[in-house]
Amino acid sequence: MRIGLLTDGGYPYATGESRLWCDRLVRGLTQHEFDLYALSRSAEQEAQGWVQLPIQVSRVRTAPLWMTDEDILGGHVPKGLLARLVTGGGGRSYGRRERRLFTAHFTALATSICTSDATAEGGDGGSTADAADAQFTDGLYGLAELAREHGGLPAALRSETAVRVLEAVCRARGTGRTVHAATVPDILTLAAELDRVLRPLSLDWYDEESLGAVDLCHAASGGAAALPGLLAKRFFGVPLLVTEHGVQLRAHYLAATGTALGAPVRALLAGFHGRLATEVYRQAALITPGNTHARRWQERCGADRAKLRTVYPGMDAxxxxxxxxxxxxxxxxxxxxxxxxxxxxxxxxxxxxxxxxxxxxxxxxxxxxxxxxxxxxxxxxxxxxxxxxxxxxxxxxxxxxxxxxxxxxxxxxxxxxxxxxxxxxxxxxxxxxxxxxxxxxxxxxxxxxxxxxxxxxxxxxxxxxxxxxxxxxxxxxxxxxxxxxxxxxxxxxxxxxxxxxxxxxxxxxFTVEQNLAAFRDIYLELISRSPVRREADGAPRPFASPPEAQVLGSWTVPAHTPSWATEGACAGALGTADRDG
Missing domain, CATH: 3.40.50.2000 (Glycogen Phosphorylase B;)
Incomplete structure (x- = not known):
């Protein structure tokens, strides 16, 4: 199989989270091919380079999410690095129709993160939360489709239109007191933060030669790393596996308390990450928390218990x-x-x-x-x-x-x-x-x-x-x-x-061996449960590495072999299999 391994601030970089775990996973599952799709968190991380990658890694695609607006707009980012961030150059202006679509989708997303589930705990709390989740997904996937078709989102997310949308939804009736008190600087800060967390939507990874070519997406964490997996499932039907050793939503809550962001910005970003976690857990075919503590957080965020399977991180004993x-x-x-x-x-x-x-x-x-x-x-x-x-x-x-x-x-x-x-x-x-x-x-x-x-x-x-x-x-x-x-x-x-x-x-x-055995079985289970993916002509799409490739010697039939020889060999093999059991 070809596995699309999705990381955020970790592997294959020399520093970062889950780096050792990902490296052991890739090196241990030698029967699979791995395509790495990595988000970097800082210029320092980029500068320190990658770890030495094994031969199982057939492709590496990276994108920096640490850049500021001044870096992008001022041209301070190397052209090759910027090309990895967006298609179409990132600075392209939308036409009237695209601006109208952007406004509708961004309004839906912004409205959903302004809606607090806690305000609806009375009679219709469940329906209000479901409606907000539906708004979030409509807005998120609408923006993703717009970015894919028209060259990325950064220019639109930094536009006056985006700021006006955020201001309108914060001032709307029904928003919480904290959000309603947002000032203009708060709204400008929120727009910049949303630009950063939504940049994975603008990557050039969503085509038949990239994430469309993998058999399974494995996100090494929730949050930003899982966003490309959501879009791979949306556009190509690729199943998504999510592993979290530490729940990203909890990490966001802990990190936000130590920042200089105002209370309205923290509340709105918490709303965004909460809705994103809910959607990731809903779309994932399976979720593998690294411990029961993480599992409880995932259940609290709406993860279906039937999808949860604890797999402890493997360590070198x-x-x-x-x-x-x-x-x-x-x-x-x-x-x-x-x-x-x-x-x-x-x-x-x-x-x-x-x-x-x-x-x-x-x-x-x-x-x-x-x-x-x-x-x-x-x-x-x-x-x-x-x-x-x-x-x-x-x-x-x-x-x-x-x-x-x-x-x-x-x-x-x-x-x-x-x-x-x-x-x-x-x-x-x-x-x-x-x-x-x-x-x-x-x-x-x-x-x-x-x-x-x-x-x-x-x-x-x-x-x-x-x-x-x-x-x-x-x-x-x-x-x-x-x-x-x-x-x-x-x-x-x-x-x-x-x-x-x-x-x-x-x-x-807690050994590496038990971790590898668990994911070896999980990969096969998820593929066996997934619908057959087909080529444009309707023929089944083969795996990146057919199972026969693991057989020693020549397993393909030479072109000059008579058809009767092939049929006879197959019949004999089937007969033997029937006799043996």
Whole structure:
């Protein structure tokens, strides 16, 4: 089969989300061909290039969605890059008929995102929500068809017509108080944001040689990555599979709280992403959440339970095999934290908890291993954590970098003390996770592969991953975190039992092999359920790689072979098959 793999801000770029998972998927399913359709999120991501791609990847199409209006209109984008963004140059002006169609479709979409389901929870909440969803899909697909036929949308989405439509629907009767209060700057900001999130509609990917040629679209996330899959299904009937390890709608809600956008803009963008999630889940043939936490979010957004199938992300257990099989406890009095240092990991609570641990167990140590998150916020947070550690342990922090002399140390992977990730987990007998926000806890699974006992906060998919093989406490509760750590520090036999059980669970559920096996079956299932796609002359369209191509030797019939020989061989084969069963 030919799989159209759709990504947003990840594979095949060297940095980004779901990069390793996508790479393992493509390399593991060698019997299929993959066409990559990737959206990039920044100029820096583009500049860092791609990972080395395996031979299964037959085509790569990319499009940048990070450009500003000034980049596009001012000609600051290389011509080749802009050509990937839109057909027709992106700056083409519509005629009267096209402007009328644009106004109708954009009005429908804008009206739908101004309609709040919460305002209709009385008698007709369901019908109002259904009507708004219908308006959204009419507007979305109408704009997509307009872009496909007349050369893209960017000029129209940045036009005065678009701004006037947004202003009218925000001022209309029945809109919520927050939306009704939108100012002109809010409306201009909203128009720019909608221009960005709707740019996938203007890509030149929707023809018989691109997404029309794949057998199945697999979106590696919801949101923008799934938009091309929606259009491939709309225009060509290609089935859509959606995988979400972290729900994009939830990620949007979390990210919006930290922006400078006004309340009306945040409300309207939340409405857009909510309607988009509903449509993606409705059109998907199957949805594979990476954990039950994501699955609950998808159900809340309207996903049909019959379409949901949890598939845990596969991780490489081999790199931790030696440590997991050695039964080496590392530092039995040492707590280890491993990860990216940022506020969501709540190292402040961990340091306060360790102060209580230190009073109960004077020989205990805490090693915080990892680098700060990129940007000023990560560096500032790390500095704050270092200052708090010096304040909590003033008599022991003369040398903040010396390992073995101070109760708390901050270390990087790749240094003299911690050469690689396995060494990080080998540094202690207990691994701690103190997060207040977490999706699928990768560091927790890695600790389980290493046979380590764990103490974690109850966030995201932690309880689902641990499954009774570690201690779980409420988040933002240093006392509970400290008590759990003290319990395991004082009970080495329990540590060993929990570590062994955790390793067995991780090897059963979270390996690359189980992930590949699941998607191998899912691809075949979806194709078997899909209608036969036909060529223009009515003949069935073959798969990109026929099953016979996997047979060793020559499986095609030479042109000079007599017809009777072919028929006889087929009859003999059928006869043998009948006799055997």
């Amino acid at each position: 081999a790199r931790f095999a030696a440590l997991g099989e050695s039964n080496d406890e590392g530092g039995p009095d040492t707590l280890v934290w491993v990860g990216r240092i940022d506020p969501s990991k709540d190292l402040i609570a961990l340091l306060h908890a360790f102060a209580r641990v230190r009073k109960a167990e004077p020989d205990a140590r805490l090693r915080i291993i990892g680098a700060p998150a990129p940007g000023a916020e990560g560096a500032t947070y790390l500095a704050h954590c270092r200052a708090l550690a010096a304040q909590l342990f003033p008599d022991e922090a003369a040398d903040a970098h010396a390992v073995g002399e101070n109760p708390v140390s901050f270390e990087d992977i790749g240094g003299a003390e911690v050469s690689d990730l396995a060494e990080a987990y080998a540094a202690g007998g207990i691994v701690v996770l103190s997060s207040v926000v977490e999706g699928f806890p990768i560091s927790l699974v890695e600790a389980m592969f290493c046979g380590r006992a764990t103490v974690s906060t109850d966030v995201g998919a932690v309880v689902e991953v641990i499954g009774g093989t570690g201690l779980v406490v409420p988040p933002r509760n240093p006392r509970a975190l400290a008590d759990a750590c003290i319990t395991l520090l004082r009970d080495p036999e329990r540590r060993a039992r929990l570590g062994a059980a955790a390793r067995a669970r991780a090897l059963e559920l």
